[in-house]
Amino acid sequence: xxxxxxIYIILPVFNExxxxxxxxxxxxxxxxxxxxxxxxxxxxxxxxxxxxxxxVVALRHFLNRGKGAAIKTGxxxxxxxxxxxxxxxxxxxxxxxxDIKKMIEKINxxxxxxxxxxxxxxxxxxxxxxxxxxxxxxxxxxxxxxxVKDSQSGLRAYSKKAIExxxxxxxxxxYDSEVIREIKKNGLKFIEVPITVEYTMYSRNKKxxxxxxxxxxxxxxxxxx
Amino acid sequence: xxxxxxxxxxxxxxxxxxxxxxxxxxxxxxxxxQTFIKFFFAIAVWSGIIIFSIFPNxxxxxxxxxxxxxxxxxxxxxxxxxxxxxxFRLINIMERIERNISEIxxxxxxxxxxxxxxxxx
Numbered sequence: 632x633x634x635x636x637x638i639y640i641i642l643p644v645f646n647e648x649x650x651x652x653x654x655x656x657x658x659x660x661x662x663x664x665x666x667x668x669x670x671x672x673x674x675x676x677x678x679x680x681x682x683x684x685x686x687v688v689a690l691r692h693f694l695n696r697g698k699g700a701a702i703k704t705g706x707x708x709x710x711x712x713x714x715x716x717x718x719x720x721x722x723x724x725x726x727x728x729x730d731i732k733k734m735i736e737k738i739n740x741x742x743x744x745x746x747x748x749x750x751x752x753x754x755x756x757x758x759x760x761x762x763x764x765x766x767x768x769x770x771x772x773x774x775x776x777x778x779v780k781d782s783q784s785g786l787r788a789y790s791k792k793a794i795e796x797x798x799x800x801x802x803x804x805x806y807d808s809e810v811i812r813e814i815k816k817n818g819l820k821f822i823e824v825p826i827t828v829e830y831t832m833y834s835r836n837k838k839x840x841x842x843x844x845x846x847x848x849x850x851x852x853x854x855x856x
Numbered sequence: 857x858x859x860x861x862x863x864x865x866x867x868x869x870x871x872x873x874x875x876x877x878x879x880x881x882x883x884x885x886x887x888x889x890q891t892f893i894k895f896f897f898a899i900a901v902w903s904g905i906i907i908f909s910i911f912p913n914x915x916x917x918x919x920x921x922x923x924x925x926x927x928x929x930x931x932x933x934x935x936x937x938x939x940x941x942x943x944f945r946l947i948n949i950m951e952r953i954e955r956n957i958s959e960i961x962x963x964x965x966x967x968x969x970x971x972x973x974x975x976x977x
Contacts, residue, residue, distance in 0.1 A: 669965070690965040696958045704962045708969050774892065802958050816886075 637715035638735060639665045641705030643698050644722035648675040650833060654720070655684060657728040667708050668722070671701040688712070698785075699799060699806020706794050717794050721785040723833065730826040734788035743793040743819035744810075746779060747786030747826035754828050767808065770850055775812035779823060783807045786826050793819055804849045859910060868909040872902045894944060901940050908933065 640663050644651050651668065658666055664686040670678040672695035682689040690704060702719050709717045716738050720726045726747070734745040749756060750764060764783055771782040784807070789797070797813040799806055814821050861869070879898035882890045908915055915933060 672961075688969065690969065692961045692965055694957065694961050696961050700958045700962065703958075704965050707962065707966055711966070711969055800955065802954065 636665065637713060638663060639667055639705075639709040639712065639714040639717050640731065641702060641709060641717060641719045642666060642668045642722045643671055643701030643705060643719070644668060644673065644677050644681075645671045645695065645698075645701075646673045646675050646677060647722045648673070648677045648680055650724045651677055651681055651722055652684070654722060654724050654728075655681065655687060657724075658720075658731070659686070661728045661731060663718075663728075663731060665712070665714075667705045667712075669701040669705045669708075671695050671697065697803035697806070699804070699809070700802035702806060703799055706789075706797075710794060714794070715791045717789045719785060719787050719789075725828050725830060726786045727827045727829070730786060730824075731788075733824055734786070734826075737822055737824060738788050738790050741820065742822050743790045744814055744821040745788040746781060746821060746823045747784045748779075748781040748823040749784055749826060749828045750781055751825045753825065755830070756828065757830060760830075767849070771808045771811050775808055775815055777811050777815040779811055781823065782811055784826070793817075808849075861910065865909050869906055872906045872909070876902045894947070897940060897944065901937060905937070 640658050642651070642654060642658075647654075655666055655668070665688075666684075666686060667688045667690065668681045670681075670689065670691045672692045678689060678691045681687050688708060690708060692701060692704065705719070706717055716735055718731050718734060720728075720731075730747060734747065737745040750761065764781060767782045768779065772778045783804070787810070793814075796817040796819065797810060799809045799813065801809045813819075876899060879895055879902075883892070883895040
């Protein structure tokens with residue numbers, strides 16, 4: 632399959648020095664050459680390790696502003712580069728670049744937004760994350776008016792129309808739910824597709840990931856939508 | 857049961873309803889800066905004012921149950937309203953500052969993109 636050169640993959644990263652190059656290699660191995668890495672104020676060498684990789688646009692927040700803010704910066708960059716399709720992935724290597732293809736196929740079928748769904752039989756997901764996600768789904772339904780099976784998934788694809796219309800204000804993990812609200816608000820056509828995830832010891836041990844404290848913060852932020 | 861209202865109660869009722877309708881309209885229209893939590897607190901505060909203005913004896917009942925004197929009760933009530941208004945204002949200011957910081961950081965990051973675009977083409 633010939634890959635559209637207007638497809639941009641956005642990787643928001645924060646202190647991912649040890650894995651980000653492997654994540655980029657995985658994406659390139661699938662044939663995607665346009666990658667925007669947004670370093671969200673890392674204190675390690677994440678930015679330096681990606682800035683000289685061919686085809687990678689390495690941007691850097693000089694202050695840590697959160698995953699949502701980093702994705703928004705990436706999307707603004709993709710718009711500037713005339714992207715037609717944008718795919719966002721987590722930078723810690725939990726997503727599989729193989730899944731990008733089927734998400735882009737759905738965009739080409741006419742969907743505006745494709746949401747990756749981690750919660751199906753093929754994935755081994757820690758129970759605590761299953762519980763957090765279910766709670767997140769319920770609150771997303773309450774505050775955003777749309778039921779989705781995986782409201783906190785980081786692997787998502789957007790059409791040109793979607794990136795023009797979606798206007799987010801939040802900076803951190805509540806961004807994922809705010810996108811759902813924007814889908815509803817703008818009447819965008821969306822679909823959820825099953826994706827594979829791998830929760831390595833590395834990704835499980837990241838303190839920035841969703842935990843109970845961050846979950847409560849996210850919930851309070853959702854109240855301010 | 858017909859409640860006889862004095863002029864000041866009617867005035868308070870009208871003012872409170874005006875703010876409740878205003879807050880509801882802003883929330884429904886999704887105006888800039890309007891959020892669920894602000895809407896919720898606005899409704900709670902102004903509804904409380906309506907209830908206590910129509911049923912002033914309620915404050916006496918509550919204060920007696922809580923063991924406060926009547927004057928202190930009024931002071932506490934006014935104090936709550938002032939504190940709520942200050943909290944609203946602080947939340948607004950904090951949200952605006954947070955958004956501005958993110959925008960500055962984003963603009964600085966994107967300013968280097970034009971050079972990158974030239975390199976890629």
